[in-house]
């Protein structure tokens with residue numbers, strides 16, 4: 001039996017990475033253009049193993065969908081969940097509901113874009129409208145180009161241009177959605193839907209309300225000293241909004257606007273400077289999305305052609321030790337354990353562990369990129385690829401290959417009292433802080449049950465320089 005839909009046909013809003021009702025471009029347009037909206041989420045049906053995701057992000061997705069279903073109820077909407085191929089499932093839903101259009105916010109990832117192209121073709125076959133909106137970024141990749149119309153390859157000129165553009169303002173909450181009754185929905189998913197077992201225990205709370213709470217805390221208590229604290233992994237000095245931006249629990253317009261207004265209202269030059277620094281981080285996010293858009297080959301190869309074909313080592317025992325936080329380098333191990341236990345790692349430490357993997361263990365950045373995608377709740381293809389290629393020295397505007405961070409001095413500089421290290425490595429809680437930032441003398445481990453360093457940083461640094469130099473010479477550069 002067809003659902004009771006009254007006279008006018010409904011429209012489908014296809015939720016993807018915009019799991020909120022406030023300031024949601026496509027949802028607002030759908031609700032304004034049609035009297036009734038079918039809010040839909042299509043679950044993927046891969047099982048157990050995925051190269052690009054894992055239990056932490058899926059657990060956060062499950063909880064965010066649950067929160068979304070609740071929020072939709074407040075505006076007479078009902079979340080309809082289906083499972084499988086999005087085009088087939090949307091086609092079925094169009095048939096069942098007689099929907100006149102599909103609305104969605106565009107996905108910046110290459111796979112998402114292919115699906116959108118296919119959907120547009122299908123919608124014209126089905127004789128219905130198809131409306132995609134930019135919502136994930138403040139500016140699309142094609143809005144921020146050089147004077148000659150080319151994509152930027154370097155961050156600073158990109159960000160100068162990006163900062164100079166007028167920013168879109170947040171949109172209001174939609175009115176009533178009046179989702180047709182009697183539509184079938186699959187149940188809200190649990191991890192078992194993907195045959196996944198358990199996720200990390202320390203994942204931040206999911207859902208739009210929690211994300212707006214984090215934004216409020218960031219603006220009122222963290223960003224005034226962002227410039228001073230953002231490199232201190234033991235402090236709560238950053239916004240912690242990355243997973244919220246990844247799933248669209250809060251919109252980038254709202255984040256920008258709140259920070260921009262707080263900055264304007266502040267009389268303190270250092271607060272204003274800090275908030276400006278924060279806004280420039282939002283530009284890094286869009287820079288990497290623009291790189292992925294214009295140069296999708298970065299997912300397969302090095303952005304900088306000079307470094308394609310470098311001889312990486314086969315991952316072995318040391319790769320496992322890196323993943324498990326057992327390398328004997330306390331700052332590296334603390335970061336990897338934070339990742340395991342919370343699905344998050346502080347940015348400064350991400351850089352340290354990524355450089356350690358590529359420059360000390362000589363393991364291909366793609367191995368680290370994939371492992372991060374499986375663990376991170378905020379796993380974002382563009383930022384993750386950008387971060388890994390930056391650390392490996394192979395990416396757009398990357399650290400030059402010869403600037404190899406020393407994990408011991410990084411640790412001393414950014415975690416001088418060892419607070420972060422001791423938080424994640426309880427075996428080291430009684431070790432004097434200064435000993436955490438240098439290779440232990442002789443063959444004495446820092447503590448019982450904590451391993452000796454798995455390598456000599458000085459030696460591996462020399463090897464890396466030699467490998468990169470030889471590769472460059474072979475290319476005749």
Ligand SMILES: Cc1cc2nc3c(=O)[nH]c(=O)nc-3n(C[C@H](O)[C@H](O)[C@H](O)COP(=O)(O)OP(=O)(O)OC[C@H]3O[C@@H](n4cnc5c(N)ncnc54)[C@H](O)[C@@H]3O)c2cc1C
Nearest residue numbers: 238239240241242281285347350378379380383384387388
């Ligand atoms: C190897 C490596 C892998 C990374 N992988 C990811 C990833 O998968 N997803 C992800 O969102 N970020 C990634 N980053 C960037 C950065 O580490 C995180 O965005 C940041 O730690 C999130 O914490 P926050 O929200 O408190 O950040 P804040 O310091 O509060 O920054 C605010 C927002 O700006 C954006 N941002 C900040 N720094 C960067 C950056 N360097 N590149 C791109 N965007 C940035 C994020 O959206 C972040 O939420 C990676 C960095 C490295 C070095």
